[in-house]
Amino acid sequence: MSVNVLDKPSIKLELFEKLESEVRSYCRSFPTVFSKAKNAKMWDLDGKEYIDFFAGAGSLNYGHNNERIKQKLVNYIMEDGITHSLDMATEAKGHLLNTFHEVILKPRKMDYKVMFPGPTGTNSVESALKLARKVTGRETVLSFTNAFHGMTLGSLAVTGNKFKRQGAGVPLHHTVSMPFCRYHGDEADTIAYIEKYLEDSGSGLSLPAAMILETVQGEGGVNVASFSWMKKLSELCKKYGILLIVDDVQVGCGRTGPFFSFEEAGIEPDIICLSKSIGGYGLPLALTLLKPELDIWEPGEHNGTFRGNNLGFIAAAEALSYWEEASFQKEIEKRGSLIEETMNGIQQKYPNVAMEVRGKGMMMGIAFEEGDLAGEICKACFDRGLIMETAGTDSEVAKVMPALTIEIDVLKEGLARLADAADQVLGNQS
């Protein structure tokens, strides 16, 4: 099922092996050539249909090629609206700024200025780290075990994954990795642990500029920070004059239910990083939100060629319209419950296999203690026309995060395929 616009001969997987670098990865897990997509479904060149439980690693919360957004986008292109504008003022950008302010910030009584740091999550994280260091005049940033914040050197330095870190080719500095919520078991109070390092002038830790937090660690294994832990962490930051950065790149934009993942924790981060689904249509876009009093940037002190991806602005503004409807969050929670139900079912069916169901909203995972069970399940899913990926440093978690807009019946069909795949893999375990 080829896209007609492409008049070239049909593309085969061998082409990628020959011409593309060995660094490619997902095409190895999902070995076929995809051509079309709609909401929660994808089709490959042979016309095979797949249900997508991966959603562009969280970039497609509103589904593939969302029809509402698509119309706006095509109209804008057809009218020769500005496409690329660096950081000049454009109508499309103004429209997004305005919409974001009216639909997201104002109803939540949140007072932040918006920075366009470049079109990717790592741009947003790098800008957040720079600003935190500039504002405080300090260098150290605390990150958390199993954090993932990006692949450029600044973001990589706050990422926990050893394999990714070694890819840097240089030692990564000015950061300290502290234990995430429950890292040392349910009993250990990691907040007390961190505070001990902060209060003790002999701990070897200098006062940090910031802490950078994912409220749910997507790549790190669907590890969920409890609201009370977040609350205490936020208080710790205030007590010691440390800025709190929340990286909501993957779990923001409704992934866990509310627009911001931390809303229900009652915390107020100093800086917020958004990307992935903020672009609405899967287009590269990122925002960094900063408390107005932190906005001491010099003009152009951080910049980037693609800060002004106007197609992204158009798509993003339209996507935000979903948040004008109070029902949207409820629909997410409903779908989340269905996912959890299936996962709990799997767990109950195989009491002899050590596993844990984790997650929140529509980011759920089953973590397996042993072997490569998660990987085998994802493989079995692919064989059944279901796209699902592992998470966790050792790929020990089978992760489900479909489009938030997935149709209920498609979701159920996908979950049935997952249950079936789990049966195949786990049935052999007993």
Add this chain to the structure above:
Amino acid sequence: MSVNVLDKPSIKLELFEKLESEVRSYCRSFPTVFSKAKNAKMWDLDGKEYIDFFAGAGSLNYGHNNERIKQKLVNYIMEDGITHSLDMATEAKGHLLNTFHEVILKPRKMDYKVMFPGPTGTNSVESALKLARKVTGRETVLSFTNAFHGMTLGSLAVTGNKFKRQGAGVPLHHTVSMPFCRYHGDEADTIAYIEKYLEDSGSGLSLPAAMILETVQGEGGVNVASFSWMKKLSELCKKYGILLIVDDVQVGCGRTGPFFSFEEAGIEPDIICLSKSIGGYGLPLALTLLKPELDIWEPGEHNGTFRGNNLGFIAAAEALSYWEEASFQKEIEKRGSLIEETMNGIQQKYPNVAMEVRGKGMMMGIAFEEGDLAGEICKACFDRGLIMETAGTDSEVAKVMPALTIEIDVLKEGLARLADAADQVLGNQS
């Protein structure tokens, strides 16, 4: 002249001042709200027309909203071709890989594998630095005075600009800044200088993993490296087993005439960074080209959410069709000569004002020794409906780099406005 798709009330500059971070910069040089654009022209909301001599800082070599590309893009979107795909294999990506191979690499007898490092120039540079360090097992990278390679920490460490570097908020490591071609005047042999540091085991310089080079330093002040200097630098790299990275993000894709800026120098870089105009339509896209024998990446060792910007693939593949026509490079050179002519005319007209005309192809600049003459000229240009920016660390160069596809009459009109602006500013100097 608003874009109809946007049904919100008209956008004013005040909106940006209120809602956007102080870090915004170009909107200060060009204080108006742009809405539409076509090839080398832009229009603001009041309907005022501007000729664009800035071209998205080199991202719009094929002009704004190029009609050929636009049709492909809209058709692809309308057919629900894959938009976002991480690094899965897609038809659109295969199409680009194939086209790039056939149209660019094969005719030039260049053997490189293609890596998609994320959609921006700094992603490409970071991936190049990582790979060079991994391949060689060394840490130091040599960069050049007045280099600009990006704003994430790895790229910033090879960037010369002190203001940008300080923005890092942490010391930048593992890099040494060496003198660019002619940095110490026409007499000083900077290649000999560098070699002395390499050959002397007491120089304090450890053997570097790589050198990273812009053949023409766009941001750094339109400084042109001579072909013989590049040739000698390349030989130095070979002699000492140092990898040569060419950052062709701004000056590749025909900006100086040929597709790659270094083609005529007869050198063969080990790694090549492409972004900006490779996206064709101003869409975020970047490629890293690597010699096959360097392709020792582990799968996913460098990754990123927006590696698979399929709209960018579609636009990029179509843009490459320009390079199937031998006449394209000639047209660039013709336009370049017109620009140079105007600049020489300005220089001859004001012999008492110390200035130098610099550049190659369609990236030309006039560097002024004193005061803020470049800035004043750019401002006078804007008043005349011409968008032009300064370059150089102290903004001492007035830079001209229009779309390569600019119509001859539009180019001439723009140059006339530039000459007029120069008269206004420099007339006062005598």
Add this chain to the structure above:
Amino acid sequence: MSVNVLDKPSIKLELFEKLESEVRSYCRSFPTVFSKAKNAKMWDLDGKEYIDFFAGAGSLNYGHNNERIKQKLVNYIMEDGITHSLDMATEAKGHLLNTFHEVILKPRKMDYKVMFPGPTGTNSVESALKLARKVTGRETVLSFTNAFHGMTLGSLAVTGNKFKRQGAGVPLHHTVSMPFCRYHGDEADTIAYIEKYLEDSGSGLSLPAAMILETVQGEGGVNVASFSWMKKLSELCKKYGILLIVDDVQVGCGRTGPFFSFEEAGIEPDIICLSKSIGGYGLPLALTLLKPELDIWEPGEHNGTFRGNNLGFIAAAEALSYWEEASFQKEIEKRGSLIEETMNGIQQKYPNVAMEVRGKGMMMGIAFEEGDLAGEICKACFDRGLIMETAGTDSEVAKVMPALTIEIDVLKEGLARLADAADQVLGNQS
């Protein structure tokens, strides 16, 4: 009581204030001009006698101007034995190597090569860190909270004290500070904590080259690592291929009883740092002991002008003769008990003042929870002719570490003065 050899006019404290840098410190705690000393006593220019419970911060385990050593030293000087020899082979050096081998290593069945890294503790630590990094090809070194290893940049990077670290003026890299024994309370298993970071590939910690440990943290507050903790730490190192460096600079040479502080823990460090009392007479000297299989140094890869302090060799060799007598360790333990008894007495007398008695052998301390009680007690001691210093990052510990050779009656007199001083200070607390 001036030394006759000095024919200059009497020296006053004002001289130091005028000519010496503000960095001077101990002369502020003990504001008088000292001129003579013998074993555990010092005299100032006014002839006032002091009992010394500080012993050169652990450099004078054999007392001031030990008579046995002194005779050897003066004879050697009178005969024009080599004084300074870089690292040439000299008779005095051979004599020390031989003695150290026969008296210390052989009876303990320890197989180590001896390196002379320069004459101070920090030289030894820097050489140990270099070697560990060279042997493993790794960069990170784990140190412990409240560690103190020296003031040059390599050693400072493994030191916990924030004030000292900030003195570096640059960020300190390639080290991670892990919790010492009981750092998070008696319940928390810090070994398990550290192992979690080692085994989890997402922890953000790269495999370290080495851990560097003081078995009792002298400067850090007289914190004692339990033998079982040391044993487990040693096993952790073995399991993960991490080198174990024991810094016995302050607590070696019998301070805690046996010659090496770790003997009774049954561990076998890969590298051992010795300085302070190894010089016997208070002369600058340091040794680095390395397992023979680690001795992959290139000649001169680490060097230093004063590696060949032959007066130190002579004094050191003679001092080792104390260890030929089995009774020596017993005498230390006897004295240690007397100190502990006094400290326990103070604690029992003031149950309302929160304090803890810590230490081992002849390094004992009382840690106070609140205020500057330790400092006040040391000051009151000085008024009573007793030299005693605080330890701990916040100077919260009153530390007692006299010469190991202190006469029992002098020790008792000193302890009586301490008890009296404590009464003065703590009596006011109730």
Add this chain to the structure above:
Amino acid sequence: MSVNVLDKPSIKLELFEKLESEVRSYCRSFPTVFSKAKNAKMWDLDGKEYIDFFAGAGSLNYGHNNERIKQKLVNYIMEDGITHSLDMATEAKGHLLNTFHEVILKPRKMDYKVMFPGPTGTNSVESALKLARKVTGRETVLSFTNAFHGMTLGSLAVTGNKFKRQGAGVPLHHTVSMPFCRYHGDEADTIAYIEKYLEDSGSGLSLPAAMILETVQGEGGVNVASFSWMKKLSELCKKYGILLIVDDVQVGCGRTGPFFSFEEAGIEPDIICLSKSIGGYGLPLALTLLKPELDIWEPGEHNGTFRGNNLGFIAAAEALSYWEEASFQKEIEKRGSLIEETMNGIQQKYPNVAMEVRGKGMMMGIAFEEGDLAGEICKACFDRGLIMETAGTDSEVAKVMPALTIEIDVLKEGLARLADAADQVLGNQS
């Protein structure tokens, strides 16, 4: 000829091979066991006499076991003067402070405070770097090609030697290596080169805290900075607010004629590092001199156990008495001329061998362009009972630096041996 005090069996070289680390170096160049020494002569255990043209790498400017100093030292020891005192005020220390002030600083109208940073050159350099960074709030320090400042991480980072740097096992940061006087040949103006980097805000160099300079690079190859170059460098520092640190550890204390090596250049360093011969008798001692206005140290911000090596104070103070006699400098220059004469003679005798005579005062060297001629000459010298070492990163310089107090006839005899050794080695070259 054993020292009687040592009653152990005679020491053989094999002992060192068996018990001492492979890192030992000079004992490989001078393979014998030394036992006694007097002024410029040394004797080994077999009674063989050597003339010493190495003088403890510059630590024995006043000769081995200088009789004047020896008497003071022994008397002080016999009277139980304080030996070790941390940084307490002692009579011996006051005496040295006073003498240094009266004999050295006051007559030269130099206003500096004295810091005791620990007993070695690298301690002094580390303290100087710390202070410069603290005072300026900047991190970068400029060092020079072929500089040698020490082996601890801070000092190593400003040392040029690649082999020594690699020994660090970690990348060395916060320093930039700039070309020394004449590094790029006689024509190239390295001051202009450095200034270009300072004045250009795009050079990649951040404003440094300090420059650290050896006026004659002893280890680096006896490279002499001209007075005019030093003067210009000093002016550059003043112009940009950069502190100038002179490391006079090896070339101070009269090595080049005057007490400070820079006196005749008419510059006034902000910080001066002294060690090696400041200890007078070869005893470990170091001073850091600082302009009073820079003395912003907090008490104890830099410390060290052996800051109070009182035997060093006694010896140092007595050694300074040489500088009360105006004739001393003249005697140095006279001896220097004799050395230079011999060296020039060698050069003239072998016009076909490419060599250069370098140096100042009593630090002179012959640099050979090819092969290991310097090493072979030093070896031939040793065979003739003359101790001489190479300098330069590739050991390409045969260096002569005897005690300043060497008797004229001993000097002449040594030079005759050198000439004879040169004949043996260079005679074969023609």
